[in-house]
Amino acid sequence: MKKRKTLADVAAAAGVSKMTASRALRGDKDVSQASVDRVKQAAQEIGYYGNHLAASLSSTHTDLIGVVVPSLENIVFPQVMSGVTDALKGTALQPVFGVTDYDPEVEYATLRNMLSWRPAGLIVTGLDQPEHSRRLLADAGVPIVQIMDSEGEPVDACVGFSHTEAGRDIATALLATGLRRVGYVGGNLDKDLRAARRKAGFRQALRDRGLDLSGEIDGSALPQGGAALPAVACGRRLTAELLARRPELDCIYYSNDDLAFGGLCHCLAAGIDVPGQVALAGFNGLGLIEGFPGKIATSRTARREIGAAAARIILETLQDPAADRSRVQVLKPVISLGALAAES
Amino acid sequence: MKKRKTLADVAAAAGVSKMTASRALRGDKDVSQASVDRVKQAAQEIGYYGNHLAASLSSTHTDLIGVVVPSLENIVFPQVMSGVTDALKGTALQPVFGVTDYDPEVEYATLRNMLSWRPAGLIVTGLDQPEHSRRLLADAGVPIVQIMDSEGEPVDACVGFSHTEAGRDIATALLATGLRRVGYVGGNLDKDLRAARRKAGFRQALRDRGLDLSGEIDGSALPQGGAALPAVACGRRLTAELLARRPELDCIYYSNDDLAFGGLCHCLAAGIDVPGQVALAGFNGLGLIEGFPGKIATSRTARREIGAAAARIILETLQDPAADRSRVQVLKPVISLGALAAES
DNA sequence: ACCGGTATCGGTACCGGTATTGATACCAGT
DNA sequence: ACTGGTATCAATACCGGTACCGATACCGGT
Numbered sequence: 132m133k134k135r136k137t138l139a140d141v142a143a144a145a146g147v148s149k150m151t152a153s154r155a156l157r158g159d160k161d162v163s164q165a166s167v168d169r170v171k172q173a174a175q176e177i178g179y180y181g182n183h184l185a186a187s188l189s190s191t192h193t194d195l196i197g198v199v200v201p202s203l204e205n206i207v208f209p210q211v212m213s214g215v216t217d218a219l220k221g222t223a224l225q226p227v228f229g230v231t232d233y234d235p236e237v238e239y240a241t242l243r244n245m246l247s248w249r250p251a252g253l254i255v256t257g258l259d260q261p262e263h264s265r266r267l268l269a270d271a272g273v274p275i276v277q278i279m280d281s282e283g284e285p286v287d288a289c290v291g292f293s294h295t296e297a298g299r300d301i302a303t304a305l306l307a308t309g310l311r312r313v314g315y316v317g318g319n320l321d322k323d324l325r326a327a328r329r330k331a332g333f334r335q336a337l338r339d340r341g342l343d344l345s346g347e348i349d350g351s352a353l354p355q356g357g358a359a360l361p362a363v364a365c366g367r368r369l370t371a372e373l374l375a376r377r378p379e380l381d382c383i384y385y386s387n388d389d390l391a392f393g394g395l396c397h398c399l400a401a402g403i404d405v406p407g408q409v410a411l412a413g414f415n416g417l418g419l420i421e422g423f424p425g426k427i428a429t430s431r432t433a434r435r436e437i438g439a440a441a442a443r444i445i446l447e448t449l450q451d452p453a454a455d456r457s458r459v460q461v462l463k464p465v466i467s468l469g470a471l472a473a474e475s
Numbered sequence: 476m477k478k479r480k481t482l483a484d485v486a487a488a489a490g491v492s493k494m495t496a497s498r499a500l501r502g503d504k505d506v507s508q509a510s511v512d513r514v515k516q517a518a519q520e521i522g523y524y525g526n527h528l529a530a531s532l533s534s535t536h537t538d539l540i541g542v543v544v545p546s547l548e549n550i551v552f553p554q555v556m557s558g559v560t561d562a563l564k565g566t567a568l569q570p571v572f573g574v575t576d577y578d579p580e581v582e583y584a585t586l587r588n589m590l591s592w593r594p595a596g597l598i599v600t601g602l603d604q605p606e607h608s609r610r611l612l613a614d615a616g617v618p619i620v621q622i623m624d625s626e627g628e629p630v631d632a633c634v635g636f637s638h639t640e641a642g643r644d645i646a647t648a649l650l651a652t653g654l655r656r657v658g659y660v661g662g663n664l665d666k667d668l669r670a671a672r673r674k675a676g677f678r679q680a681l682r683d684r685g686l687d688l689s690g691e692i693d694g695s696a697l698p699q700g701g702a703a704l705p706a707v708a709c710g711r712r713l714t715a716e717l718l719a720r721r722p723e724l725d726c727i728y729y730s731n732d733d734l735a736f737g738g739l740c741h742c743l744a745a746g747i748d749v750p751g752q753v754a755l756a757g758f759n760g761l762g763l764i765e766g767f768p769g770k771i772a773t774s775r776t777a778r779r780e781i782g783a784a785a786a787r788i789i790l791e792t793l794q795d796p797a798a799d800r801s802r803v804q805v806l807k808p809v810i811s812l813g814a815l816a817a818e819s
Numbered sequence: 820a821c822c823g824g825t826a827t828c829g830g831t832a833c834c835g836g837t838a839t840t841g842a843t844a845c846c847a848g849t
Numbered sequence: 850a851c852t853g854g855t856a857t858c859a860a861t862a863c864c865g866g867t868a869c870c871g872a873t874a875c876c877g878g879t
Contacts, residue, residue, distance in 0.1 A: 135616070136862095137865060137866085138865065139866095141866080147828080147829090148828065148829045148830085148853095149830095149866080149867095150828070150829055150830080150863090150867085151827080151828055151829075153866070153867065154827095154828090157867090160826095161826070161827060161828080162826095162827070163826080163827060163828090163830080166827080166828085178610075178611075179615060180587050180590055180591050180611075180865090181591040181865095182532075182591055182593065182594055182866065183588075183592045183593075183866095184528055184531050184532040184537070184864085184865075185532050185590045185834090185864070185865035186836090186865080186866055186867070187528050187866090187867035188526075188528040188529050188532050188834050188835065188836085188864090188866075188867090189833080189834050189865075189866045189867040189868080190834080190866080190867055191834060191835095191867095191868095191869075193528070201556070201869090202561070203553035203556055203557045204550075204553065204554065204557060206548075206553070207554045208551050208553075209547035209548065209550070209552075210547070210548065212547050213548060213574075215548045216547070216574055227572075228571075228572045230560055243524050244527075244569065246524055247524050247525040247526055248525045248527045248528065249526065249528055251853085259603055264520075267522075267524075272479070285851080313755055360765075361761075361762020361763070361765050362762060363762050363763045363766045364762060364765035364766065367765070367766060368532075389762075389763075392763070392766060393766055395766075396766035396767055399743065399767075400767070408545060417705075418705025418706060418707050418708060418733075419705070419707045419733075419736070419763055421707055421708035421711070422707045422708065422711060422736060422737055422739075422740035423740055423744070424741075460872060468790075470847085480838085481834095481835060482835065483835080483836095484825060488878065491858075491859090492859045492860080493835090493836080493837095493860095494837080494838095494859060494860080495857085495858055495859075497836070497837065498837090498858090501837090506856095506857070506858080507856080507857060507858090510857080510858085525835095525836085526834090526836065527833035527836095528834085528835075529834070529836035529864090530835080530836050530837070531836090531864090531877075532834090532835080532836075532837090532864050532866085533836045533837040533838080533863080533864050534833075534836080534837055534867065535837095535851080535864060535865095536836080543843085561826085577855060653837055685878080
């Protein structure tokens with residue numbers, strides 16, 4: 132392989148100094164149009180494309196925005212990433228993604244790794260990082276936006292909503308339609324702390340009315356904890372099990388839409404009327420729910436918007452670091468009861 | 476904000492030279508255990524975490540693997556990314572993701588951008604990059620793996636399968652069960668060239684038997700081209716339209732599983748027996764198909780495996796650039812006919 | 820012709836690390 | 850005591866750009 136082209140090559144080819152070539156390519160001023168043309172022409176001809184490493188080291192700043200999410204398998208997070216990407220389109224900033232698998236240690240390592248690239252800003256999922264991660268973020272010296280949550284103290288800024296409240300709200304809405312014997316189906320509560328808070332909020336709302344969960348089951352009931360199973364299939368199996376044990380349930384709350392949808396599949400196959408016989412409620416408002424309009428109640432989260440809003444906060448903070456804006460931005464999920472609404 | 480810690484700070488705190496500190500932190504040899512301990516201790520105390528920009532510029536190599544995918548909205552690509560991430564876990568290499576929105580110009584820009592970070596390798600979706608992008612890849616001087624396809628000449632290596640063949644194969648399998656009046660529902664064929672090739676292969680297989688598509692429809696039939704609609708809902712609407720126009724169809728092939736699933740939703744709601752009255756076939760083998768086991772035929776693509784295999788090829792090439800291995804690795808989709816198989 | 824101002828360009832010193840080479844200390848062997 | 854080898858560390862020269870500042874050329878005004 133031939134040696135990589137450097138700015139010096141471009142400069143030589145264009146017959147100008149390195150400095151002028153640098154300015155010409157970056158569109159700096161103080162360069163004659165003639166020089167700009169010659170330099171760009173030369174760069175084009177020899178196939179030069181710059182070196183971000185050198186540029187960033189020299190200018191002591193990058194155009195990178197680190198985005199840390201817990202998972203790629205749950206479509207919600209790619210959608211958040213999409214929102215970030217879209218909001219950054221047309222700006223100089225560029226997103227870089229990292230995945231933590233819901234593991235705080237992996238998260239810490241990912242954050243350290245990202246910071247060692249000296250990003251211009253960081254978007255991190257969740258507010259409940261362990262102390263050492265929080266300190267890392269606090270000392271980073273760049274705008275930090277925590278997303279998908281609003282319960283707790285953000286390191287810097289945050290965009291999201293209260294999961295406890297989300298659980299409480301949908302419980303309240305469901306109870307208002309007259310449902311009373313409520314069950315719960317969960318995924319991996321031990322790792323997904325936000326799902327756990329939704330459940331807690333949900334349960335709290337039940338208790339506030341003198342009720343409680345009339346039955347529950349989670350992924351650990353399945354072989355290998357159900358980890359190997361696609362979420363939809365998992366929800367289907369868990370629902371079958373739960374309804375076998377507690378046929379009297381008139382409502383099931385799931386930790387997310389995929390599971391809830393699996394539940395619907397079971398009910399359809401088993402001839403159980405939804406929501407007449409048993410109502411189902413999920414979380415997120417995924418596209419697959421539209422397949423059976425109205426069948427599943429859900430809280431529609433604004434994940435693309437959250438990603439976009441986070442990106443915008445970073446952008447604005449970089450433009451005007453002084454301006455003080457509200458640190459917490461709440462984008463509350465919108466409850467959709469589907470067919471239940473008509474019945475109530 | 477206090478000034479960022481540098482290696483010099485660590486060295487000063489530990490009472491050694493910059494060089495020794497560098498070696499100690501990287502685990503190089505020729506450093507006494509006592510020094511290593513002191514340096515690590517010092518780094519820990521002052522909260523030093525390195526600067527990849529400087530390190531990479533200095534050593535003229537990075538641990539970055541660029542991964543370029545067309546979309547994040549289709550869960551298939553996050554799964555590919557997951558496969559890459561997993562395969563790279565435990566190695567020094569680190570994936571960086573880029574999204575092109577199926578736009579060749581965006582792709583070109585993304586590739587240039589990635590290359591200017593001097594990655595150690597590149598994983599790119601598809602084999603049909605335009606000429607200038609191909610040249611960029613060919614001249615990059617790092618291992619390149621193109622994925623999700625095997626038709627055409629790879630720049631370097633590739634892992635995937637033939638989409639033409641995939642379309643042909645499922646057509647053949649469907650026809651073998653006696654189906655004859657076959658329709659097609661597509662998404663954005665104009666941009667997704669691989670989906671277009673599947674359709675072409677599918678159609679070719681029909682023609683080889685003296686048949687042809689008995690009806691077809693695509694996203695452009697919907698307001699805004701159906702772009703705003705979730706894929707499942709889109710499939711549902713398109714299926715309704717197509718079956719209204721061509722009620723005689725006994726089979727519909729979709730450009731992917733999401734659309735096919737939408738079709739199933741329509742049929743269930745409309746009381747159309749699947750696959751008895753009309754058989755449905757999708758593409759990918761997504762988890763949501765498991766919701767109604769056997770209802771939808773599909774070609775199960777090994778996308779996680781493809782991502783992992785691509786990552787492994789890069790790893791091996793970096794370890795031993797000389798070793799010549801096969802440049803094309805085919806991971807053929809596995810056809811699953813579901814309930815159709817039993818009937819035939 | 821001389822002056823100051825503007826437009827354009829180049830030289831130098833870094834950015835924060837690492838590869839390389841050279842220096843130092845200490846030891847055993849003879 | 851002297852030599853050679855080994856272990857450990859430090860100094861120097863970059864990596865490929867950019868910030869900063871000084872230099873040059875050219876202009877109109879007087």
